[in-house]
Amino acid sequence: MSGPKERSVEVNGHACRVWEKGDGDPLGVLPGIGGAPRWTPFLEMLSATRRVVAPSLPGFPGALGHDALDSHLDWMIAAHELLAGAGLEGADLVGVSVGGAVAADVAAIWPTLARRLVLISPYGLFDEDDTGVDPFAVRPPDIGRCLSADADAYDGVFGVPEDEDRVEWLVTLARAQEAAARILWPLGDTRLARRLHRIRIPTLLLWGDRDRVVPRSYADRFVAGLGGETRIEIIPDAGHLADIDRPAATAGAVREFLDRTNGSP
């Protein structure tokens, strides 16, 4: 497979990488915890039928500048500038995990920003009675087992490539963890619940059936809060990062949803 085209969007004076591949209407993707250190099989599969545009939020692989963002408002403005700069205004938007929290929030704050929304195990809410596992209290060697149900698939995305500098690769992953923590610490509750009702566009919620980090019950909480047409689908044999564990099933569910809701306003 050939790689994506790469360009960058400047946010607060820092270059943020934007990967792009495929033809047709743009489909924005905000990756999950750890970001996208590589072009992933999930992105590749989506690019078979759509023009996939995957920007990196500040601090995630390919982008710097997370340490200039102090408040949730700072993050939201940065995310909006990044998505707009990547040409994703009015596009369909997929967000995974921390990217899901950000995608949902920008869709709520700027209701015309996204056309349709796919949230894959999104953060953003917190339930004291069903907390899930804290991925920030896990040492780096154990993080894969926490986030993923498929060690090989996880390693295929996050493992150190043979031709890369090991130290710099691991520093990049550590920086991505920091950026995620900067948005989500300590609970992952971004107060999104106060804004969810503003999302009136069709929204698909995808959940790995073995997600230990954001429990399945959160899908129901999202559905209860969202203001438009919603649907929950479960991806079998997948952990928190379903896009990485089961790329074909996840990309298939995204494609089916986008086909089915085509023609929605």
Next chain:
Amino acid sequence: MKVLWFHLMPYTELPDDFRDNHHSVWVDIDSRLFDPQRAHRMYNDFFDELEFAAEVGFDGVCVNEHHNNGYGLMPSPNLIGSALARATQDAAILILGNSLGLYNPPLRVAEEMAMIDCISGGRMIAGFPIGTPMDTCFAYGQNPSTLRQRYLEAHDVIMRAWREEDVFPFNGRFNQLRYVNIWPRPVQKPHPPVWIPGGGANETLRWCVDNDYVFCALSYFGYDAAQGVLGAYRREIDAGGKEQNPFRSGYLQFVGVGETRAEAERIYREPAEYFYARCLHLFPGFTDAPGYRTESTIRRQLQASRPGGGVAALGTTGAPTLEDIVERGYLVLGEPDEVAERLREIARDLNVGNLMTLLQFGNMDRDTANHNTRLFAERVMPQIADLFEDEWEHCWWPSPMPRPERTAPQSVRAVAV
């Protein structure tokens, strides 16, 4: 050399099966293990030990801050420091210290430390740690990615609050204050000495040099662990064009003194093994948080093939025997002369002029702690106190009010008469 007596205030009755059947001594330790009536006794014993140390001639007493922690019963060192300011007359009171990023507004720290400085007549040293991930990020919920930025800003506002005489507004990234104007204000001018305990991030070492603060290498792993950090500090001192004054460094050491080495081994075995097996039984996932370590520290540790380093070592100590603990240098143990000789070597070698001794550790009872303290004061201290004194000036020690101008506690009866 200045010799200080440091108390961690460990809970002394963690169960024998703590290591096997409990998750962690820190952050999510089982609160059902805590017996407040036993803690009443522990706190009062600890005060006795600190006050005894001041009485027998230690230059200072030292307290620190931990949260959700079975070996540190001092969430607020300022409470203890304040009581010590009343109960002692001449010892320096080292609050090592307040984790500045936790306080909103940080003026609370400026105020409380100024109170202690007033109560003690200017004997306080202000310690400003960033705080461990366990305390700050997990127990207190602070964002690890903003913690250092908050810390530095808190430091700035505290120092300005102490120095500036006029009311001023402070418009920071994390703190917005219209009227900064603390009452009371510290006795020591322009401010009390500032000491920084830390794990040794390059940024921290450089910042200590730039600001002319004392850097303290605090670890439970003795000389070997401190060597690298204090070596890096000395390089930063050179790079900053400052003098290699040993009084700008501090070092923490567990010490057990006996009449004979055999006695020392006998009486300190259980407390030492209790400390390293139970008090450091820590879930490794709490020893780091994303963004807590600086990127340059992560890079340096990866290059050295050390996955964690710093506090990460805490979770991996195992359950060493006294022999391991002494062999690794975590505990300097023996009869007075050999302890003094070893401490002189360490102090010379690390070039540290401020020795913080841990003479109560683990489940050591008050009588044993006082025995250790007395032997140290009477037979070790005279052999080490002269170190560096003729060669260097200590510019980071408190400047209290003259003795005749300071008051001492009066009993209610005395006041009434």
